Amino acid sequence: MPLDRDLRTYLDAQAGATPIYEMSAEEARRLAVERAPLQYAAVEDVAAVRDLTVPGPAGPVRTRVYTPAAAGPQPVLVFFHGGGWVTGNLDTHDGLCRSFAKRTPCVVAAVDFRSAPEHPFPAAADDAWAVTTWAAVHAREIGGDGRLAVGGDSAGGNLAAVMGLRARDRGGPALSLQLLICPVLDHDFTRPSYERLAQGYGLTRAGMRWYWDQYVPDVAQRSHPDASPLRAKDLRGVAPAAVLTYEYDPLLDEAADYARRLTEAGVPTTHRHYEGMIHGAHRMPSITAKAWEIIDESARALREAFQRDARP
Numbered sequence: 001m002p003l004d005r006d007l008r009t010y011l012d013a014q015a016g017a018t019p020i021y022e023m024s025a026e027e028a029r030r031l032a033v034e035r036a037p038l039q040y041a042a043v044e045d046v047a048a049v050r051d052l053t054v055p056g057p058a059g060p061v062r063t064r065v066y067t068p069a070a071a072g073p074q075p076v077l078v079f080f081h082g083g084g085w086v087t088g089n090l091d092t093h094d095g096l097c098r099s100f101a102k103r104t105p106c107v108v109a110a111v112d113f114r115s116a117p118e119h120p121f122p123a124a125a126d127d128a129w130a131v132t133t134w135a136a137v138h139a140r141e142i143g144g145d146g147r148l149a150v151g152g153d154s155a156g157g158n159l160a161a162v163m164g165l166r167a168r169d170r171g172g173p174a175l176s177l178q179l180l181i182c183p184v185l186d187h188d189f190t191r192p193s194y195e196r197l198a199q200g201y202g203l204t205r206a207g208m209r210w211y212w213d214q215y216v217p218d219v220a221q222r223s224h225p226d227a228s229p230l231r232a233k234d235l236r237g238v239a240p241a242a243v244l245t246y247e248y249d250p251l252l253d254e255a256a257d258y259a260r261r262l263t264e265a266g267v268p269t270t271h272r273h274y275e276g277m278i279h280g281a282h283r284m285p286s287i288t289a290k291a292w293e294i295i296d297e298s299a300r301a302l303r304e305a306f307q308r309d310a311r312p
Contacts, residue, residue: 004277006288006289011201019206020210021209025087028087029083029086029115032092033089033091038286039286040094040285040286042095043094044102044103045102046069046102049064049098050064050065050067052142054130054134056131057126057130063110064090064094065109065143066100067107067142067143072145075106075148076109077106077107078111079100079109079156080150080155082152083115084207084211085115085116095283099299100295100302109131111128114127117215120216121215121226132150147310148175149175149176150177150178151177151179151302152180153181153182154181154279155211160178161258162225164229164238164241165226167238167239168237176305177240178241179242182282183243183254184211185228186228186230186231187223187227193253194208201248201279203278208251240269240305240308242272242298242301243256243270244271245274246273249279250279274293282294282298
């Protein structure tokens with residue numbers, strides 16, 4: 001299918017901009033913060049938003065809790081933002097978290113994990129794990145009812161998949177769903193989607209190399225499942241998954257491979273593929289109306305997973 005017309009216009013407007021791999025981490029972060037409100041201007045209302053800190057392996061982990069207007073305790077989604085483990089923060093994904101809280105509905109606990117290169121692998125994964133396990137124990141304190149899911153986009157999808165593996169291997173917590181939106185799952189840059197979509201569609205192969213260099217500078221560590229979940233030898237027994245992929249995303253093939261491997265391992269998995277979309281399209285409802293369909297599909301997957309785990 002042809003690239004979405006509105007996304008084509010957006011990409012054309014970005015032509016000639018300095019590529020991320022020629023920026024410092026600080027410059028890349030500033031650009032991500034500047035673009036976020038332009039891409040996601042339709043911020044939705046929720047009942048409450050508050051910041052708190054969760055004990056982490058290297059100090060407090062800032063976490064933002066979104067409470068939906070729905071009455072009574074709700075299930076909890078622990079959400080990890082994208083940005084290649086380098087950029088992105090609670091503010092860049094504020095609109096998306098509000099939408100998930102409202103449309104599922106659920107309590108969303110968004111995690112401000114430590115960023116690379118200042119804090120390389122496995123800092124982000126360790127912070128993500130700290131908040132995930134904290135939310136399982138302290139769900140009632142944030143309006144949760146005991147049901148728990150993890151989710152994220154891009155590098156955040158990587159962290160969500162890692163949480164699925166850790167929860168299985170470390171005896172819990174039980175997860176209703178791992179929501180993986182255009183996730184980073186491997187460090188192999190030679191897959192066909194990387195070759196076909198190396199440049200010209202927002203996220204580039206050179207850009208992903210730069211992100212990996214910041215997060216896991218020791219190449220020998222990149223094959224660890226906590227960095228590349230697709231390299232896990234066995235996926236049996238991990239939480240049910242919803243995997244969302246985009247046609248014009250260099251990460252398409254690794255995400256599709258992960259969905260296939262999950263299914264082959266007997267893990268209940270849905271794989272929704274969106275034609276005409278680029279990496280990160282779900283965070284661009286101000287640019288393409290298709291983003292709302294992706295957001296609604298994500299909320300539906302969460303809702304159905306939580307309903308399967310409904311308490312009597």
